[in-house]
Amino acid sequence: xxxxxxxxxxxxxxxxxxxxxxxxxxxxxxxxxxxxxxxxxxxxxxxxxxxxxxxxxxxxxxxxxxxxxxxxxxxxxxxxxxxxxxxxxxxxxxxxxxxxxxxxxxxxxxxxxxxxxxxxxxxxxxxxxxxxxxxxxxxxxxxxxxxxxxxxxxxxxxxxxxxxxxxxxxxxxxxxxxxxxxxxxxxxxxxxxxxxxxxxxxxxxxxxxxxxxxxxxxxxxxxxxxxxxxxxxxxxxxxxxxxxxxxxxxxxxxxxxxxxxxxxxxxxxxxxxxxxxxxxxxxxxxxxxxxxxxxxxxxxxxxxxxxxxxxxxxxxxxxxxxxxxxxxxxxxxxxxxxxxxxxxxxxxxxxxxxxxxxxxxxxxxxxxxxxxxxxxxxxxxxxxxxxxxxxxxxxxxxxxxxxxxxxxxxxxxxxxxxxxxxxxxxxxxxxxxxxxxxxxxxxxxxxxxxxxxxxxxxxxxxxxxxxxxxxxxx
Amino acid sequence: xxxxxxxxxxxxxxxxxxxxxxxxxxxxxxxxxxxxxxxxxxxxxxxxxxxxxxxxxxxxxxxxxxxxxxxxxxxxxxxxxxxxxxxxxxxxxxxxxxxxxxxxxxxxxxxxxxxxxxxxxxxxxxxxxxxxxxxxxxxxxxxxxxxxxxxxxxxxxxxxxxxxxxxxxxxxxxxxxxxxxxxxxxxxxxxxxxxxxxxxxxxxxxxxxxxxxxxxxxxxxxxxxxxxxxxxxxxxxxxxxxxxxxxxxxxxxxxxxxxxxxxxxxxxxxxxxxxxxxxxxxxxx
Numbered sequence: 001x002x003x004x005x006x007x008x009x010x011x012x013x014x015x016x017x018x019x020x021x022x023x024x025x026x027x028x029x030x031x032x033x034x035x036x037x038x039x040x041x042x043x044x045x046x047x048x049x050x051x052x053x054x055x056x057x058x059x060x061x062x063x064x065x066x067x068x069x070x071x072x073x074x075x076x077x078x079x080x081x082x083x084x085x086x087x088x089x090x091x092x093x094x095x096x097x098x099x100x101x102x103x104x105x106x107x108x109x110x111x112x113x114x115x116x117x118x119x120x121x122x123x124x125x126x127x128x129x130x131x132x133x134x135x136x137x138x139x140x141x142x143x144x145x146x147x148x149x150x151x152x153x154x155x156x157x158x159x160x161x162x163x164x165x166x167x168x169x170x171x172x173x174x175x176x177x178x179x180x181x182x183x184x185x186x187x188x189x190x191x192x193x194x195x196x197x198x199x200x201x202x203x204x205x206x207x208x209x210x211x212x213x214x215x216x217x218x219x220x221x222x223x224x225x226x227x228x229x230x231x232x233x234x235x236x237x238x239x240x241x242x243x244x245x246x247x248x249x250x251x252x253x254x255x256x257x258x259x260x261x262x263x264x265x266x267x268x269x270x271x272x273x274x275x276x277x278x279x280x281x282x283x284x285x286x287x288x289x290x291x292x293x294x295x296x297x298x299x300x301x302x303x304x305x306x307x308x309x310x311x312x313x314x315x316x317x318x319x320x321x322x323x324x325x326x327x328x329x330x331x332x333x334x335x336x337x338x339x340x341x342x343x344x345x346x347x348x349x350x351x352x353x354x355x356x357x358x359x360x361x362x363x364x365x366x367x368x369x370x371x372x373x374x375x376x377x378x379x380x381x382x383x384x385x386x387x388x389x390x391x392x393x394x395x396x397x398x399x400x401x402x403x404x405x406x407x408x409x410x411x412x413x414x415x416x417x418x419x420x421x422x423x424x425x426x427x428x429x430x431x432x433x434x435x436x437x438x439x440x441x442x443x444x445x446x447x448x449x450x451x452x453x454x455x456x457x458x459x460x461x462x463x464x465x466x467x468x469x470x471x472x473x474x
Numbered sequence: 475x476x477x478x479x480x481x482x483x484x485x486x487x488x489x490x491x492x493x494x495x496x497x498x499x500x501x502x503x504x505x506x507x508x509x510x511x512x513x514x515x516x517x518x519x520x521x522x523x524x525x526x527x528x529x530x531x532x533x534x535x536x537x538x539x540x541x542x543x544x545x546x547x548x549x550x551x552x553x554x555x556x557x558x559x560x561x562x563x564x565x566x567x568x569x570x571x572x573x574x575x576x577x578x579x580x581x582x583x584x585x586x587x588x589x590x591x592x593x594x595x596x597x598x599x600x601x602x603x604x605x606x607x608x609x610x611x612x613x614x615x616x617x618x619x620x621x622x623x624x625x626x627x628x629x630x631x632x633x634x635x636x637x638x639x640x641x642x643x644x645x646x647x648x649x650x651x652x653x654x655x656x657x658x659x660x661x662x663x664x665x666x667x668x669x670x671x672x673x674x675x676x677x678x679x680x681x682x683x684x685x686x687x688x689x690x691x692x693x694x695x696x697x698x699x700x701x702x703x704x705x706x707x708x709x710x711x712x713x714x715x716x717x718x719x720x721x722x723x724x725x726x727x728x729x730x731x732x733x734x735x736x737x738x739x740x741x742x743x744x745x746x747x748x749x750x751x752x753x754x755x756x757x758x759x
Contacts, residue, residue, distance in 0.1 A: 420562060421599045425653075427583035428559050428593060429613035429669060430620070439612070443603025 046082050049172075052103055053077050056180040056220075059105030063183055065149060065161050073178025080172040089171065092363040092395045093304060093333060098248060098276055101216035105180055106207040106247070118456055119200035119236070121146060123185060126204050128219030128251075130185045144195055145188040152186055160186055163256050164224055170306060173278045177252040180220035187223065189231035191258070198234035198266075198454055208245025211274055218248045229258040229286075234453060236266040239299070241275055248276040255281070257289040259313065264292045266452050268461060271299030273328050280306045287313025287342070294451040295322040296461050297332055298468055304333040311374070314342040320349040323448035326360030326392075327468045333363035340374040347378070352448055353385040354441060355392035356469065362394045370402040370409060377404060381411040386444055388417065438470055508575050510708050511535040511558075511677055516569035517733075518557045527553040529733035530569070535677065538705045542719055543712045544744070545730035546752045551712045552596055554730070555681045559593040560586055574676065588620040590676030594666035594683050600654040606665065607649035610635060610672050617673050638671040641701060643694045659686035667698050678702070680711040684718040696721035716744055 053074060062070050082099065083090035106127035123146060124134040130148050137146050145152055152160065164184065187199050207217040227233055235255075241247055249271060257263050263283075271277045277300035283291050297303050309318055324332035338347055353362035362385060370377045385394040398411045418440050426436030445465055452458045511534065518528040527550050535541055543551050557564050558571065560583035571578040578586060601609065607628065614634075615625040626634075635649060642664045654662050663683055670678055680699070684692055696718060703709060711722065719727070719741060727744060729737040729752065737743065746754070 419599070422601055424561060424583060425595070425599050425601065426609075426613075428587055428595070429609070429673065430584050430587035430616040431612055432584050432616070433582070435612070439604060440601070443601065446603040 048099055049077065049080070049082055052176070053179065055103060055105060056176065059180060060182040063150065065157065066164075066181070066184060068161075069164055069178050069181075073175040077172060077175035077179055080175060083172060089335060089365070092361065093302060093331060095276075095302070097301070098216065100214075101246075102214050103218050103248070104215055106205070106217040106219040108182070109206050119198060121197045122200045122202060123147070123223075124202050124204070125185060125221045125223075127207050127217070128180070128221040128249075129182050138197065140195065142193045143188075143190040144193055145186060146199055147186065149184040149186050152188070156188055160184075160188060160224060160226055163226060164254070170280055170282070170308065173250055173306070174252060174280050176218075177220045177222055177250050177280065180218065180250070181222035181252070182220070183222075185221070185223045187225040187233065187235065189225075189227040189233045189261075191228040192230040193228075194232040195234070198236050200236045201238070203237065203239045203249065203251060205239075205241030205245075205247045205249050205271070205275065208242050208247040208272065208275075211244065211246060213246065216246055216248050216276075218250060221249070221251045223251075223253045225253070225255045225263065227255075227257045227261040227263055227289075230260045231258065232262040234264045234266070236454060236457060237268070239269045239271055239277060239279075241272045241299075243272050244274060245272050246274045247272070248278070250276075250278050252280040252282070255283040255291065257283070257285050257291060259286045260288045261286070262290040262292075264453050265294070266454060266457055267293065267295040267297075267305075268457065269295070269297040269299050269303060269305075270464060271303065273299060273301060273330060275300050277303045278306075279304065281308070283307075283309040285309065285311050285313070285316045285318065288315045289313075290317040290319075292317075292319045292451075293321065294448065294453075295320075295334075296325070296445075296449060296452075296465070297323070297334075298325040298327070298464065300330060300332075302331050302333075304331075304335070307334065307336040309336075309338045311338075311340045311342050311345050314344050316340075316342070316345045316347075318345070318347040318349075320347075320351075321448045321451045322349075322351045323445050324351075324353045324362050324364075325445065325465065325468060326353070326355045326357055326362055328357050329359040330357075331361040331363060333365075335363075335365045337367040337369070338379070339369045339371070340377050340379065341371045342373060343375045343377070345374060345377045345379070347380065349381040350448065351381075351383040352445060353383075353394055354388065354445060354469075355385070355394055356388040356441075358389045358391040360389070360392050362396075364395070365397045366399065366411075368400045368409070368411070370400070370404050370407050372403045374404045375406045377407040377409065379407070379409045383411075383413045384444075385413075385415040386418065386441065387415060388441065441469055442466060509534045509572075510537050510539075510574060511578075511710075512570075512572045513558075514570045514572075516554075516557070516571060517567045518553065518564045519567055521563055521565050526567070527564070527733055528557060531730075531733070531735055533728070533735060535708050535710060537676075537708055539726060540703075540709045540722060540724040541711070541726040541728065542722075542724040543710065543728045543730050543735070544714065544747060544752075545728075545736075549730045549752075550733040551730050552681055553733075555593055555679045555710075555712060558586075558679060559583055559591060584616070587673075588617060590674075591679070592670050592673060592675035592677070593679040594663070594670065594681055596681040596685070598654045598662045598666055600652070600657070602652055602655050604653050605649070606651055606653050607631075607635060609653045610649070610669065613669065614672055635672065638668055641671050641698045642668045643698075644668065660688065660691040663687055663695060664691065667695050667702075671698060671702055674702075675707065677708045677710065680709065680713075682712055682714070684713055684715055692717060693721070716748060719744060 085091055108129050109126045121138050122136040124131045203221055209215045285291055326332050351364050355362050364383050368379050381398055383396050383398055396413045398413050400409050400411055423436050449461050513531055513533040516528050516531040519526045545551050566579055611628050611631045727739050728735045
């Protein structure tokens with residue numbers, strides 16, 4: 001019976017709710033039925049994935065508009081293998097602690113945090129659920145919409161849904177989000193409208209378990225930002241959760257920028273050091289549009305950002321500035337991919353990592369594809385890593401694939417301890433080496449932090465990085 | 475004149491004040507106040523390659539004296555300066571350096587600086603992400619702390635910094651820029667002198683402060699240095715050119731060759747060097 005429940009997930013929009021029988025027996029039956037459908041859709045034989053898929057199906061009723069997304073996600077999830085170190089994109093990630101846990105979709109929270117006063121426009125997303133009561137959505141004129149998909153008016157909703165379901169997906173985690181997202185939060189900026197106040201997305205993980213517990217709460221927040229022709233908006237994403245708790249945040253942000261539009265995206269990740277934080281950012285840029293990302297990620301036992309940017313027209317501007325910090329036994333991973341298919345694209349990417357723990361790790365896989373028609377592209381990429389402890393690890397793979405022949409592309413990667421000459425310069429002016437190190441490490445990250453457009457974010461991130469690098473402030 | 479003096483290296487004394495041969499040094503040390511800096515038979519090598527660069531340097535600098543070291547490229551002038559400030563690329567293999575009566579070689583670079591030894595770097599490194607005023611305030615406060623004075627906030631330091639800024643003829647926005655980042659050659663040199671002006675020093679070592687400077691910048695730098703100097707402060711400059719010597723008027727000129735101070739004289743020795751190069755001057759030792 002539950003085997004049948006899985007099949008429609010792939011082929012039929014109507015997903016029956018599960019029976020109340022125990023999950024043990026369901027698993028057994030399903031393994032049998034899998035064989036039957038194996039040839040049709042090559043369903044995964046991995047019981048963990050099957051179990052996860054079913055848990056997600058059962059977790060929330062499918063909102064009508066998201067049925068296509070669920071269906072496609074379910075299909076791809078069931079045909080994806082669980083990532084292991086044998087798979088190139090996941091070579092340096094250890095997902096075993098996810099796999100050894102019992103994954104529970106985080107329920108709709110009963111208690112919520114209070115809204116922060118800092119941002120006049122604040123969207124509160126708790127455990128993946130949009131919470132109206134703690135959000136502050138100021139009245140926007142000019143047809144700007146910020147909020148839940150279900151309250152969106154018909155014409156815009158139709159437009160938004162076209163964009164949401166028509167996506168070619170990413171990996172298994174993208175699919176998990178597609179299946180498990182309880183709803184869709186939408187930021188819609190109509191043609192020619194410049195939104196003056198930044199839209200703040202505050203993601204909080206409240207449901208967590210103590211270290212060593214078998215249960216792991218999974219949340220799948222999903223946000224879509226649509227900026228029509230000539231529109232502009234600032235998006236600020238902040239992810240946090242309860243310190244010393246285990247949980248799994250599996251977020252997806254999609255951004256679609258119309259012709260000449262502009263999105264400035266700030267992303268700050270300060271999850272619990274025991275959490276898994278896997279995040280997708282998928283951006284599509286129409287001609288002459290601008291996308292600027294500034295990211296600082298410091299939290300999570302495993303923090304992974306999959307950043308995909310696709311150019312849909314010529315003359316786009318893309319600027320990516322990211323800083324990853326590992327101060328504990330943790331992995332920070334950025335997998336970025338920029339695909340240029342049209343002429344005169346301009347891109348600048350700077351990725352910086354600081355690994356300040358002997359068991360800390362940073363991973364960077366930065367791909368830039370300059371395809372045949374992307375002539376006169378100007379693409380630059382630079383990655384710099386600072387390893388501050390013996391055995392601290394960084395795995396960097398900057399890669400440019402260039403097919404067009406009239407382009408200007410550069411990339412570079414540097415891995416080092418602090419520069420001796422810089423340290424000496426401080427000392428030669430009477431500043432002790434410990435202070436000098438602290439200042440230099442901070443200055444290394446400062447280049448990225450300075451790019452946050454919002455000064456309060458800048459200040460907050462600065463003091464947070466300071467306290468992480470130097471837990472006993474002097 | 476210069477040539478005849480060169481023929482008498484061991485007895486050469488340009489002025490009654492100078493006492494730079496080793497024997498004189500000992501007499502001077504014994505008979506007068508403790509020298510500000512006393513370097514005895516200093517030998518040092520590059521840590522990485524083990525190459526010996528300094529092969530027995532002897533030098534004494536008293537309070538209020540202005541010394542210049544000249545010498546051809548690779549003779550060890552800059553290495554000498556770097557060894558004095560404690561550059562980690564070099565290891566002292568033998569000899570001694572006494573600064574203000576204390577063993578300089580046992581001190582960390584920052585302790586040497588706080589003790590009153592300042593070196594202007596030949597090519598100061600850029601420090602992205604650290605602004606000039608932030609750096610100056612930090613260094614100034616380290617100095618104040620050493621002197622037992624309360625540390626000052628950035629605003630309290632501001633007028634003090636502005637005053638020093640005028641000394642090197644720079645605009646206030648100079649302070650907002652990151653340390654040496656994107657600075658022209660001249661700006662870097664001015665910045666070194668600004669740091670000297672802010673921090674003060676008992677002994678300032680200026681390593682090729684004049685290279686890469688145009689005439690105006692050189693005059694600015696020299697006049698700033700002259701204003702900083704007091705009868706109690708001493709200066710040791712390393713240079714290839716006469717112009718700065720004319721502006722700062724050293725009482726002692728040394729020629730370094732093959733890791734040693736080969737000759738010592740006064741400004742008149744510079745004429746011989748300008749005329750005939752270093753070879754005949756240093757070969758006489």
